[in-house]
Amino acid sequence: MSQPQADVAILGGGPGGYEAALVAAQLGARVTVVEADGLGGACVLTDCVPSKTLIATSETMGMLGGSADLGIRIEGYEARARRPGSVSVDPPRLYGRVKALARAQSADVAARLAAEGVKVVTGRGRLAGPRTVLTGDQEISAGVLLLATGGLPRQLPGAEPDGERILNWRHLYDLAELPGELIVVGSGVTGAEFASAYQALGSQVTLISSRDRVLPNEDPDAAVVVEDVFRRRGMTVLSRSRAAGVRREGNGVAVTLTDGRTVRGSHCLLTVGVVPATGDIGLEEAGIRVDGRGFVQVDKVSRTPAPGVYAAGDCTGVLMLASVAAMQGRIAMWHALGEAVQPLRLDHVAATIFTEPEIATVGVSQAALDSGQVDADVVKLALATNARAKMQGFRDGFVKLFARPRTGTVLGGVVVAPRASELILAVSLAVRQMLTVDQMANTFAVYPSLSGSLTEAARKLMRPEEDAR
């Protein structure tokens, strides 16, 4: 449907902002994106893309670590300890690759926006009215405003990063060397991913986790597998330990814990969350409300209470994923420009934690089952029984499926496996299309394959016809 020309201003050029810009331009709007640091946002330049590029290298090191079991001899390589001997990481080359790839990805985003006729203004913007953005000496007024300013690494008082030894994840790629002894503070998704990656790259890693187990907000069975792998590979995991402060000490760092202990290492990486980048951009003066933590309040079609003002991505705190930011941005534009729109559904979001092995999830969670919020039948199959896993030398992991009792509709699943991020699509499709375990079980999977465990789990959830009635 053709749209009348409309002016859309977007503050922030990350996935929330640039995906919205593409949709709005396709719908015929005149779009201006104001971006301070680079198109693609923190997602492309410092957070998601660089970390997954680093993990591509750590994954290869991990594979080499398991190579002896597959009959490969690498001289000097201590496969059991996964310590580099004649195989080692070249940090300048690794970090150079990470940064070059991020820059190239940002250039791709710029090219896509230019091709759609989106105007990009480089500079830091702030609101000069409900739908007016001021940047440098330019004032951009629009009928529709989208806020997509993302987030910033949360700082721990008493542990201010210096960018050399006390770091947040945005400092990592400027290091000259691999950290010899890396202390990771925080065992959520970001902490677990970097702890896993640096352990495989050759650092001695200590992970400080304030809870009973790592990844406290994830599937508990999956977290147990990953923590077990961490410890088996020589990582020190300090559970129920909270960092009180971090200081430089000679050529290293000392992390003091709230119980008085001190942990020493060469570097400390702080992964204690993300705060919204919503301070000092004139939101309050423009009548746009934020909650107590600074997140912009939005509904399921990304509307703020201020007329014509939408928000997407990490600045809303809805679910801090690039895919969700992008979807919120697109939904905002479809809604603002009068297209048919489906509200955001978080129960359909597929997500992955890129540890080794990966944890991929979609749909209902074990926590929802355990709390009685959801009634579901569950089957969990260990990967150790899968023929392909045995051939590849994978021992750790499982697939888990949740299905509605009686109807057998697939409600969700968890895959813990190498490349679980790719395997979860089958479950994601089943959840989105409301397929039943019978339909999944009657779908061919390749033999031998890891995805064969998914159809097998579905088979185990099938009920004889008399039970189903």
Ligand SMILES: Cc1cc2nc3c(=O)[nH]c(=O)nc-3n(C[C@H](O)[C@H](O)[C@H](O)COP(=O)(O)OP(=O)(O)OC[C@H]3O[C@@H](n4cnc5c(N)ncnc54)[C@H](O)[C@@H]3O)c2cc1C
């Ligand atoms: C280490 C790490 C790894 C991650 N890995 C994944 C992953 O594997 N998969 C996944 O889905 N998600 C991942 N995420 C989350 C993902 O990066 C974020 O959810 C995503 O970046 C959010 O997009 P956004 O558009 O809201 O914000 P951002 O990507 O943060 O972009 C916001 C942009 O707004 C700009 N900006 C801010 N204020 C202003 C201003 N006043 N004027 C002009 N410009 C401004 C910033 O410069 C920035 O470029 C990861 C996050 C981290 C920290």
